[in-house]
Amino acid sequence: xxxxxxxxxxxxxxxxxxxxxxxxxxxxxxxxxxxxxxxxxxxxxxxxxxxxxxxxxxxxxxxxxxxxxxxxxxxxxxxxxxxxxxxxxxxxxxxxxxxxxxxxxxxxxxxxxxxxxxxxxxxxxxxxxxxxxxxxxxxxxxxxxxxxxxxxxxxxxxxxxxxxxxxxxxxxxxxxxxxxxxxxxxxxxxxxxxxxxxxxxxxxxxxxxxxxxx
Numbered sequence: 001x002x003x004x005x006x007x008x009x010x011x012x013x014x015x016x017x018x019x020x021x022x023x024x025x026x027x028x029x030x031x032x033x034x035x036x037x038x039x040x041x042x043x044x045x046x047x048x049x050x051x052x053x054x055x056x057x058x059x060x061x062x063x064x065x066x067x068x069x070x071x072x073x074x075x076x077x078x079x080x081x082x083x084x085x086x087x088x089x090x091x092x093x094x095x096x097x098x099x100x101x102x103x104x105x106x107x108x109x110x111x112x113x114x115x116x117x118x119x120x121x122x123x124x125x126x127x128x129x130x131x132x133x134x135x136x137x138x139x140x141x142x143x144x145x146x147x148x149x150x151x152x153x154x155x156x157x158x159x160x161x162x163x164x165x166x167x168x169x170x171x172x173x174x175x176x177x178x179x180x181x182x183x184x185x186x187x188x189x190x191x192x193x194x195x196x197x198x199x200x201x202x203x204x205x206x207x208x209x210x211x212x213x214x
Contacts, residue, residue: 002044004101004122011188012102012120018187028108028115035106036116037084038071040180041098043123047143051181052123053171054092054131055138062112065137065206067173069180070095071116081106081117093139094130098123109176118180140169144190147173147181153194158202165200172203 016023041052058065070089078084082103089095104118131139146152146168156165156174164182166173173181185191 001124002122003124004042004099005049007188007190008042008049008120008122009101011184012104015184015187016105019183022183023105023107026107028106032108032113032115034112034114035074035081035084036072036114037074037081037088038069038116038118039085039089039095039098040069040118040120040184041089041095041123042121042144043126043141045126045141045143047145049144050141051144051147052089052093052095052129053140053142053169053173053177054136055140055171057133057135057137060135066175066177067171068177069118073114082119085117085119085121092132092135094127095123096127097125107176107180116176120184138171140171142169142171144185148185148190148192150192150194154198154200155196156202157199162199172206174202 042049043052052070053067054070056066056068070092071085072088074081074084078087082100086098089098098121101120101122104120106115106117108115126141129139147166152167154165154167156163163174164178166178166181182191
């Protein structure tokens with residue numbers, strides 16, 4: 001059994017206090033009806049602290065091929081957003097035994113008209129991942145040190161705008177997932193300086209699945 005590092009335990013509260021404008025910018029509009037939750041699950045691995053990420057199956061209608069945290073839509077039997085995040089993590093990759101550290105405020109995903117609640121958790125005793133092939137193309141526990149390496153950081157720009165990007169464990173991480181990671185790392189004080197002038201386009205395979213998923 002392992003315990004979370006101090007920076008991770010303190011990060012959720014600092015995230016809310018240090019970036020209120022960011023949360024305010026993404027406050028869901030009152031008419032939003034879809035509710036979802038994602039699990040930002042950290043644990044101790046061979047390469048130090050890591051975070052669980054999935055690559056969504058390319059056959060899915062919503063965000064096919066995108067790198068994401070385990071998560072999905074709220075169901076009637078879910079007691080709250082945390083229950084949704086834990087259920088989805090179990091269904092998608094077989095995760096159990098999570099210690100929940102915090103539930104963050106909802107964030108609005110405009111393209112999906114979705115109010116998403118991020119739930120931060122720690123995996124004290126990780127077990128083998130069991131991805132559901134219907135929903136998950138790949139699941140990986142990505143070392144935080146690899147994500148924080150300046151060589152793996154960049155901006156992603158296109159005609160739709162720009163976003164933070166990470167490249168790690170063969171995954172291209174951008175958009176909502178990358179933004180959440182970057183803000184969490186910043187609030188925890190573990191981010192390292194990196195070149196924000198370095199830009200990369202979206203890979204062609206991601207562009208293709210995005211167009212197909214519309």
